[in-house]
Amino acid sequence: MISIIARKEFLEMTRDGRFRWASVIVSVLLLAALLLGWQHQNDVRRQHEQARRHTRQDWLTQGRKNPHSAAHYGVYAFKPTMPLSWVDRGVDPWVGVASWLEAHHQNDFQYRQAQDSTAVQRFGELTGATVLQLLLPLVIVLLTFGAFSDERERGTLRQLLSLGLRRPDLALGKALGVAGALGFLIVPATLAGVLALALSEQNGALLADGGRILGMTSSYLLYFVAFLGVSLAVSAKAPSSRAALLTLLAFWIVNGLVAPRAAADLARLVYPAPSAFEFANKMDAAMKHGIHGDETPEQRAAALREEVLRRYNVSRLEDLPVDFGGIRLQAGEEHANTIFDHFYSDLWTTFRRQETVHRTLAAFAPVLAVRSLSMGFAGTDFTQHTHFAKAAEEYRREIQRLMNGDLAEHGKTVQGPYLQDEALWSKVPEFTYEAPDAGWVLSHQASSLVLLAAWAAAAAAAAWRAAATQRVD
Amino acid sequence: MLEAIDLSKSYNGSTALDSLNLKIEPGEIFCLLGANGAGKTTTINLFLNFIEPSSGTVRINGLDVTREPLATKKFLAYIPEQVNLYRNLTGVENLEYFTALAGGKYSRTELMGFLGEAGLPEGAAERRVGEYSKGMRQKVGIAIAIAKRAQALLLDEPTSGLDPKAANEFSELLLKMRDGGGAILMATHDLFRAKETGTRVGIMKRGCLMAVLNTDEIGHADLERIYLDHMHD
Numbered sequence: 001m002i003s004i005i006a007r008k009e010f011l012e013m014t015r016d017g018r019f020r021w022a023s024v025i026v027s028v029l030l031l032a033a034l035l036l037g038w039q040h041q042n043d044v045r046r047q048h049e050q051a052r053r054h055t056r057q058d059w060l061t062q063g064r065k066n067p068h069s070a071a072h073y074g075v076y077a078f079k080p081t082m083p084l085s086w087v088d089r090g091v092d093p094w095v096g097v098a099s100w101l102e103a104h105h106q107n108d109f110q111y112r113q114a115q116d117s118t119a120v121q122r123f124g125e126l127t128g129a130t131v132l133q134l135l136l137p138l139v140i141v142l143l144t145f146g147a148f149s150d151e152r153e154r155g156t157l158r159q160l161l162s163l164g165l166r167r168p169d170l171a172l173g174k175a176l177g178v179a180g181a182l183g184f185l186i187v188p189a190t191l192a193g194v195l196a197l198a199l200s201e202q203n204g205a206l207l208a209d210g211g212r213i214l215g216m217t218s219s220y221l222l223y224f225v226a227f228l229g230v231s232l233a234v235s236a237k238a239p240s241s242r243a244a245l246l247t248l249l250a251f252w253i254v255n256g257l258v259a260p261r262a263a264a265d266l267a268r269l270v271y272p273a274p275s276a277f278e279f280a281n282k283m284d285a286a287m288k289h290g291i292h293g294d295e296t297p298e299q300r301a302a303a304l305r306e307e308v309l310r311r312y313n314v315s316r317l318e319d320l321p322v323d324f325g326g327i328r329l330q331a332g333e334e335h336a337n338t339i340f341d342h343f344y345s346d347l348w349t350t351f352r353r354q355e356t357v358h359r360t361l362a363a364f365a366p367v368l369a370v371r372s373l374s375m376g377f378a379g380t381d382f383t384q385h386t387h388f389a390k391a392a393e394e395y396r397r398e399i400q401r402l403m404n405g406d407l408a409e410h411g412k413t414v415q416g417p418y419l420q421d422e423a424l425w426s427k428v429p430e431f432t433y434e435a436p437d438a439g440w441v442l443s444h445q446a447s448s449l450v451l452l453a454a455w456a457a458a459a460a461a462a463a464w465r466a467a468a469t470q471r472v473d
Numbered sequence: 474m475l476e477a478i479d480l481s482k483s484y485n486g487s488t489a490l491d492s493l494n495l496k497i498e499p500g501e502i503f504c505l506l507g508a509n510g511a512g513k514t515t516t517i518n519l520f521l522n523f524i525e526p527s528s529g530t531v532r533i534n535g536l537d538v539t540r541e542p543l544a545t546k547k548f549l550a551y552i553p554e555q556v557n558l559y560r561n562l563t564g565v566e567n568l569e570y571f572t573a574l575a576g577g578k579y580s581r582t583e584l585m586g587f588l589g590e591a592g593l594p595e596g597a598a599e600r601r602v603g604e605y606s607k608g609m610r611q612k613v614g615i616a617i618a619i620a621k622r623a624q625a626l627l628l629d630e631p632t633s634g635l636d637p638k639a640a641n642e643f644s645e646l647l648l649k650m651r652d653g654g655g656a657i658l659m660a661t662h663d664l665f666r667a668k669e670t671g672t673r674v675g676i677m678k679r680g681c682l683m684a685v686l687n688t689d690e691i692g693h694a695d696l697e698r699i700y701l702d703h704m705h706d
Contacts, residue, residue, distance in 0.1 A: 004573045008562070015561040155557035162521050163575040163621075164546030472523040 001165070005173020010180045013143065023185055026131070026139055030189045033126045037086035038196050044097075048078045051098070056430055064419045067403035068329055074102030075399070077392035077431050079109075082379030083197055083209045084216060088129035090380025099389065101396035103403075104332070106340040108276075109389070128193075129374050132220050133367055134256045136182070137227045141248040143181060144231035147174045148470060149241040158472055171236070171467030175228050175460075182224065190217065211438025212377045219373035219449070222456040226366045229459025236466035259365030266361070267354035273347065286339045304331050323411025323418070330404035337397060348386050355382060362451045369452040376445045379435055383444050387436055395431050402428055474499050474548075474625050474656030475520065480529035482515050482680075489515045491680040492529070499624065502647060502657040504667035506700060507677035513660035515680075517627050520658070521551060533625055547576070550618030554630040556610040560603035564588060564613050567602055572620040579620060591616035592642050608639035615646050626650065628659040632666060644670045668696050676703050 013019045055076040062073050079097045096109030148170075151157040160170065194213065231248055238244035274282070288297055308327055309315060317324050355372070362369035375381035402424075411418045442449070475497040482490040490512040497503045505513045518524045519531050522542040531538045533545040558567040565584050572579060579587075588598045591612040602610065611631060618626060626647075632640040640663070647670055651657055661667055667674045668688050674696065676684045683703045686696065 001574065004570065008559070008566075008570045011566070012559055012561045155553060155555060156559065158521075158523070158553060159551065159557060159571065160574065161523070162546060162549065162551035162627075163571060164543045164549070165574050166543065472518075 001169050002173045002176065005170060006176035006180060009147075009174050009177025013177065013181045019143065019181065022139055022142065023181070026135060026185050027189070029126065029135060030128070030131045030185065031192065033128045033131050034087070034189060034193055034196070036126065037089070037128055038193075041081050041086035045081045048081060048097075051076065052078050059428070060422055060425050062425065064421045066418055067326075067407045067420050067424060068103065070420070070425065071103035071400055071403040074100055075431070077101055077395060077433075079385075079388050080433060080435065082212075082384075082435060084212055084378040085380050086128070087132075087193065087216065088374045088378035088380055089127055090375035090378055091382050091385060092380045095382070095385050099392050101392060101399065103329075103400060104336060106336075106344065106393055106396070109385075129371070129378075133223070133370060133374070136186070136224065137256065137367075138252055139185070140178065140182065140224060140227045141231055141245075141252055143178050144174070144228065145235055145245040145248050146241045147178075147232055148236040148467065149238050149244045150235075152471070152473055153241060155473070161472055167468045167470070168464050171232055171463050175232060175463065178228060179224075209438075212379070212441065215438050215442060216374060216377035219370055219377065219452060222452045223366055223370040226452070226455040226459045229456065229461075229463040232463035233459065233466040236463070236470040255365045255367050259361065259368060260371070263358045263361045263365075263368055267357035270357055271350050271353040273350045273354070279343065279347065283339060283343050286343070287336060291339065291342055300331075300335065301328075304328065321412070322408045324408075326404045326406070326408025326411050329407065330401065333397065333400045333404065340393070351382055351386075359447050359451070362448060362455075366452060366455040369448040369455065372448040373445050373452065376441045376448075377438065379441075384436065384441070388433060391433050392431070399428050474534055475503075475627075475658055476530075476532040476535075477516070477519070478530045478532070480516075480519060480531060481527050482512075482519060482524065483527050488680045490519070493680075493682055495675070495682065497625075497656045497658055499654045499656050500651055501672045502651050502659060502670055504671035504674045505658065505660045505677055506662070506664065506667055506674055507660075508704065510679075511677040512680040513677060514629055517551075517629050517658070517660060520627055521546075521549070548624045549627060550621050550623030550625070551627045552611065552614040552618060552629070552631045554633055555607070556614035558602040558605070558610055558613060561601060563599050563601050564593060564605065564609070565598040567613055568616050568620065571617045575617075575621045577620055584620070587616040587620045588613065590619055591646060608635050608642075611635065611639070611643060612646075615643070618650070624655060626655055626657040626659075628657065628661075630661055631659065632661065632663055640666065664697055664700060665693065668693050676700055678703055 055078075059070075059073070059075050062070060065073075077099050079092075085092065099109050100107045148157065151160065161167070197209070197213075230251060234247050234251075235241075235244045238247060285293065289295055290300075304327070305317070305324075308320065308324065309317070312320055312322070314320060358368050359372055362372070372381065376383070406420065406424055407418065475495070477493045477495040480490060480493040480495075481488065493512075493516060495503070495516075505516065507513055515524070519526055520533065520538065522531075522538045522545070525539060534548050536545045538545045558564075559570070562570065565581070565588060568584050568588060569579070572584070585598055589595075593609060593612045593616065597605070597609060602613070605613075614631075628647075632643050635643060644666055647657060647659070651672075659667075659671070668691075671688045674686050674688055675682050676686075676699070684699065686699065688696075691699070
């Protein structure tokens with residue numbers, strides 16, 4: 001019964017010129033978005049690969065110099081492009097993809113694409129995520145707003161129901177018919193995407209990221225089910241097709257255009273983040289006077305001196321068996337690290353709280369949930385950005401420890417300036433970063449997934465109920 | 474086959490149907506006459522269970538329609554004033570869809586046979602319904618009823634707007650279905666058709682069934698006179 005209805009809905013749609021045009025346009029946009037994203041990603045990956053090799057090469061061949069100079073020379077850490085980031089670039093264009101790791105500073109990420117773009121581009125960017133989150137729901141609305149109201153207006157609903165048809169069957173059949181039509185748009189694009197992944201340069205990417213692909217696909221499917229359910233419910237209950245269309249367009253606008261903006265503003269209002277200027281100023285002050293503002297650099301220097309003299313049981317710095325300069329530098333690093341940890345953890349907590357606002361508001365707009373999940377599984381959300389940033393910072397500290405340690409140990413063994421070469425530089429391991437797996441993403445995205453699933457279930461139930469209780473004419 | 478017992482329906486205090494008692498046996502065509510708003514369509518909607526009765530009982534083949542809304546529809550076919558079909562599907566596709574939803578499985582040839590039986594012109598079956606005339610759509614409606622092997626037919630002014638020839642063909646089909654043992658309830662404005670095809674006619678006014686006449690006992694003129702008498706207050 002249900003399959004008969006679904007088949008007829010599908011047949012009718014494919015004979016409708018409007019649907020044919022819409023599907024051609026959406027397919028072209030979707031494929032173009034994916035193709036552009038894929039190409040962009042391949043470019044970026046190639047550039048990253050090159051830059052990664054260069055920064056390592058530059059580090060190794062920086063020549064003879066003092067280890068602390070080498071620490072100032074620094075290296076770059078590049079965030080690897082995640083295999084699915086071509087579908088959803090997430091926060092990458094805003095937070096940047098590379099960080100300069102040098103002595104004394106935990107630098108912000110650089111190379112933010114958004115800096116190079118005009119404001120217009122920001123809205124017009126065509127990515128797979130835009131098409132899937134905004135355009136496809138619009139297609140769903142256009143395909144289903146008349147599902148019941150149109151049949152009621154044309155009188156076919158009376159005839160259908162006079163046949164002894166169970167009404168929820170009709171809703172389910174219609175949902176499946178639309179799903180079939182949408183499948184025509186989505187499945188080829190998805191297959192093309194998976195194929196592109198399989199063919200891309202990263203060997204084994206497909207297998208390794210099966211979980212992420214599955215997670216992303218399921219998230220979008222739930223999102224579409226939610227939209228389909230809402231559309232069918234509205235169509236069954238609206239007084240006319242026109243009213244159904246207007247209601248659904250309003251929902252689409254609020255969900256896709258208003259909610260993300262409002263959520264961002266609300267999140268900023270409830271959990272304001274400091275401006276970059278303010279943040280840097282406070283951190284500078286803490287560097288000098290400590291987190292509690294109750295110490296001076298001189299006090300710290302004197303305390304360190306005391307401590308080191310006591311440790312080596314000598315009374316003068318000249319009598320130390322090690323180079324005090326190296327020890328002082330490392331102590332400075334460690335002091336700075338506690339400040340960084342304090343301030344960045346505060347900042348990231350604020351950002352995490354802002355994200356929680358977004359995720360909570362997903363109870364009102366499913367796009368907020370799917371956006372979060374999509375970025376999460378694409379590996380381009382803020383949580384995974386901080387995951388990488390922490391790894392890069394860890395690596396920076398490792399370099400500092402190695403350089404300062406070498407300086408402290410050997411600085412005193414030579415007369416005149418202490419210089420080192422590639423023998424030391426190559427002791428610094430190459431930076432490697434292991435991105436978290438799908439399970440990790442899921443554990444951070446559980447609330448979004450639960451909300452999105454709740455949306456889908458509630459929308460399906462609403463469609464079921466609305467179909468069962470709708471007026472005949 | 475079709476039975477209404479003390480059947481009433483009121484909307485917000487105004488009575489649309491008042492204690493209707495009616496029994497239509499197999500092989501009978503009962504024509505309901507009356508002005509617009511007399512309660513003819515309300516009666517048909519009650520048989521279809523599209524609306525709930527305020528009081529009384531509606532039965533089809535002995536089953537209460539409010540208790541068994543799906544089972545009772547198995548015996549039914551409904552043809553409205555305007556048979557509405559899916560314009561992007563062909564005649565035979567429409568027939569296939571409606572019969573499949575009613576639980577019937579037929580081959581293409583059988584479906585074409587039903588359309589032929591209902592009098593749809595050769596070649597029209599494969600054309601999209603968007604191009605059909607009203608008469609052709611009514612014939613698809615009849616074909617749906619034939620294919621469903623309906624034992625009871627509910628017709629709501631099925632011939633209004635049809636040209637005389639088409640209306641005549643439609644009446645012929647009704648007589649054939651009656652002879653096949655169908656119980657037919659038809660709401661109509663057409664006194665002439667009612668007299669010609671009906672076994673009995675009922676005259677309704679403001680929700681009340683005022684009179685029931687056997688058509689073989691009266692002439693055209695009598696029917697018209699009685700009808701008009703009832704319409705005057």
